[in-house]
Amino acid sequence: MKALLNWLDDRTGIRDFLSDALYESIPGGARWRYVWGSTLVFTFFVQVVTGVFLWMQYSPSAQTAWESVYYIQYQTSGGWLLRGVHHFTAQAMVVLLVFHILQVVIDGAYRAPREVNFWLGLILMQIVLGLSLTGYLLPWDQKGYWATRVATNLMGLVPLFGEKLQSLVVGGPDYGHHTLTRFFALHAGVLPGLLIFFLVLHVYMFRRHGITHKLPAKYEDGTFWPDQVLRDAVACLAVMAVVLFLVVRAAVLSGETDVTRLGADLGAPADPSVPYSAARPEWYFLFLFQFLKLFPGELEAIGAIYLPGLILLLLFLMPIVGRWKSGHRLNVGLVMALVAGAGLLTCLAWHDDHRGAESANFGKAVVRAQREAERSIELAKAHGIPPAGALTLLRADPTIRAARAFDARCAVCHGTPPAADDQGQPLRNGAPSLGGFASRAWIAGLLDPQTVAGPHYFGNTAHWDGDMASFVNGDLKAWKKNEIEDVVMALSAEAQLESQADADRADAERIKAGQALIRDEERCAECHKFHDAGADGTAPDLTGYGSKAWLTQFISNPADPRFYGDNNDRMPAFATAPAGAALSSEAIAEIVGYLRSDWNQPK
Amino acid sequence: MADLHPQPAVQPASGPQATTPRRRRFLTEALAVVIGGFVMVFPFAAGLAPFFDPLRRTTGGGKHVRVTPLDALPDDGLPHPFTITADMTDAWTLLPNEPIGRVYLIRKQGTQTVRALSAICPHLGCMVGYDAAHELFRCPCHTSAFDLDGTRRLDISKVPPRNMDSLTCKVENGEVWVDYLNFKTGLEKQVPRA
Structure with a gap:
């Protein structure tokens, strides 16, 4: 063994090399404040190793990038951990960089003779930021896609050759396959290569000049091995612990049990035709x-x-x-x-x-983005991904299409409720909020004198002082509380909402009582038609109120005599509106499903 | 250029020292090795499960595939190549009706009996071709040769470890159905791939 080592040393000089490396003098002894550089080297090492593992499974193209990342996160054993570690170590690296620079500047370690090494450090910093920027795009989700558009458009602002530079980085005039192949080459090849090159110079220079210590040294001189190595190792351990915590924090903090939901997020697949208002770097x-x-x-x-x-x-x-x-x-x-x-x-x-003032919109955009992301993943899991990519699944999905159509066509007046049970901010000049439409809670609000003429219901429409609002604020006050509840249950049962099916079955008796009240021509049926009662009603027909058929016909033409007739406020007849403004019967059906939260589950 | 910071020659602390510092130093060294080693192994550990993930993937077994109407298969006792088309999953991509392989169907003269032979050479998995002039199957890679019934011709080449793989084949309602699957190559016995 010894002979073999001697031979190796004779041929390579490894003993001197190791002894130089390990027994570097540290004037004043090992200290915790010297660990930052080592933790950065450590995080880079982690990124290289985890990056190569990810590389084995990643496929950079517009039809496979999101898909392969989805596969890593959701279908590959331990993929969530690998991806999570890579994602959060990247973030740790940026934080450590800031600490390292602060320590170097505060200690004056940038001064002569270490100027060149300081400059090398600044170059390294930019390479690390470049790695972050390029890595952000690679999953090809909405977030990465839109953030990268912004970053590369900024690049286009560079004087003289900005536009050409942008084209070179993006791989052409548009974002697509070549954006991914180029970003991937930068992220996994060019930038790490440069980083290693400058890192070697950086460490070499550092070794040449030694550590910057306070003069006169308070403590005895030490050596790199083992005192500083131990401190460095402990610091790296701490970084590792923080990264691991960040990866599994949802499990620790909110008891998430599905491991594939831990670690790094994956948004919906990138779609240049769909706005992404939650875009942030x-x-x-x-x-x-x-x-x-x-x-x-x-x-x-x-x-x-x-x-x-x-x-x-x-x-x-x-x-x-x-x-x-x-x-x-x-x-x-x-x-x-x-x-x-x-x-x-x-x-x-x-x-x-x-x-801030716009925070509600941002919140909504984030909710929408999460919903689309979750839906993409549900669809991919349920159907497998067609060769044309996950985007085709999403574009063909009634749920997503309905939400997008609602946003484009209905939300201008009705607003987008963040959830079925949360109406969110009412619009200043808007029509009733439709979150949980025809549910018991929604109807109860309509029959509440406090809210019927409020902004969530008729407050901003021509009906704010109409017959219904007057009735709720007048005659209805004489009703018993349980009578109102019965009517709420009965009317809501007309909608046959899937989400309320159990409650409807359980309250069959009260629903019957409510139906009798609605039928009463001294009460609801005085104005409303309801099945065989109230034949010449002037207010909207309550037969099947909120059901698929009722909503479909209502959206098709709210001014039909069966509904508002001449009293219709501003709502268009979407089935017969002029071309461009009209909704196809499929689109109406999808919106109806969306309103009823009766979202088609993946089959 | 003169070195601005001549390195002081540092002795590894192995000289005569009191026992306590030496023990302390050993502890420091041990900890440095253990913790340092642990953090260095960490990223490899994170990649371990995904790296070995392919080992838990299987082919999903054989596929019962309709190949052709019997009428389209001449009863001439000669091998006719047919493409096997089935739904296939490639990692994340679901490919419906994808050509996934090839078989030779041989219908005995004047009968309804059909034999199916996998076109994959049992030697190392190249695709076997049919040499009509010699009425032989021949593999382009390592000279394997087989008779029309799939029996290896050791007089021509010694490399095939077994005869060509025959596949379960049935005629149902005038359609030829084959249980298509791949076998391990290089073995004497026919062993389906997991």
Whole structure:
């Protein structure tokens, strides 16, 4: 054994190499504050290893990228963990980068003779950010797709050769196969290659100059092995623990038991024809995103190119500015200000989305995005994915089409309720909210004097002081509470909602009582037709109220004598509207299904 | 150019030292090795299950496939190649009615009896062709040769480990049905692939 080692050492000089590597002197001894660089190397190592494993299963093309990522996440054993680790380690890397830069600048480690190494570090930082940006697109989901459009359009703002640069990166005038192949080549080939190259130089330079320590050293000198190695290893362990926690946090915090729902998100497949209002960059680019809101269109390039370029230039100039004592203070102030500014902008971006005036819309967009993402996955699981890709499944799916059609055609007046049991914000000039339409809760609200003329019901329509509102605010007040409840149950039972089938069966007696009340020509049937009662009703027919047939006919023509007749407010007759505004009978059927939350389950 | 930071020659701390520091140092070294080793193994561990995922995939067994109407198969005792078409799943992609392989159907003269032979060579899995001039099946890869009934011709080539794989074949209502499946190659026995 020893002879073999001697032979190996003679041929390679491995003993000297190892001893140089391990017994590097650390003046003042090992310290925790020196771990940042090592944790970054560690995270890069994790990314390379997990990235290669992902590579074995990923397929970069517009018809297979989302599909292969779906397969990794949902069909491959342990795929969720692998993908989750890669996703969150990427984020950890950005955070560690910030710590590393702060430590280097605060300790003055960028000053002579380490200027070149500092510059190498700045180059490495940009490569890491480039890796984040390119990786974000690869799943080819709505999120990555729209974020990348923004990022590459910004690239187009670069003076002189911006447009050409954009075309080269995107792989042509449009986003597609070649965008993915190019981004993948950048992400898995060019950028990691460059990173390794600069990392080797960076570590070499670091070894050449040694660690930057405080003078005079308070403690005895130490060596890299084992004291610093142990600290580095513990720090890496901590990073690993944080990453693992982030991957499984849904299981820990909200008891998620389906492992494939842990780790990194996968949105709906990218679709250039479908708006994605929930589009946001990865959180560590949010500050840039927020920053760009400050610039009017024609000055965009200033915010996107010139100012970030200037800041980068200031960072590159740090070693020169830092030659003077006050220069060093300036540098420390600059990085602190940058970190604080980025932090502030990130908070502002978060605030705008979650608390600001437009936050309700963003919230809705996020809910819609999640719904479409979940539906895509349901469909892929139930049907398998056709060769033309998952997008075709989604586009052919009645549920998704209905939601999109409702958004395009109905939501302008009725608004989009976030959920069947949540009406959300009413529209200022809107028609009744339709979340949970014809359910007991919805009808109870209609028969409530507090809400009937409120913004969720007739408040913003011509019916706000109509006969119905007057009735609810007048005669109905004389009714007994249980009578009103019976009517609510009976009317809601007309809709035959699947979600209410059990309750309808259980309350058969009360429904019967309610039906008798509705039939009473002194009560509801005075104005409304209901089955064989109220033959000459002037208000909408309540027979089968909210059922498929009723809704289909109502949407087809609300001004039909059976419904509002001449009293119809502004709602168009969608079946007979002029071409372009009309809805096909299939589209109406889909919207009816959507309103009744009677979504077609995958077969 | 002079080195700005000449490295001090550092001795590995193996000189005469008190027992306690030495014990402490051993503990530090042990911990550094264990924790350092653990974190380095971590990304490989994360990739382990997906990497070995193909091992738990199976072919899903044989497929009962309608190949052709019997009338379309001449009763000349000669092999006629037919494409096997079936639904196929390739990882995430579901391919309906996809050509997935080829069989030779041989209908005995004047009968309704049909034999099916897999076109996959039992040697190493190339596709066997039919040499009409010599009335032989021949594999283009390693010279395997078989008679019309699939029996290997060891006098021509010694490589095939067994005769051609015959497939279960039935005629139902004038249609030829084959239980199509693949077998392991290179073995003397016919063993279906899992």
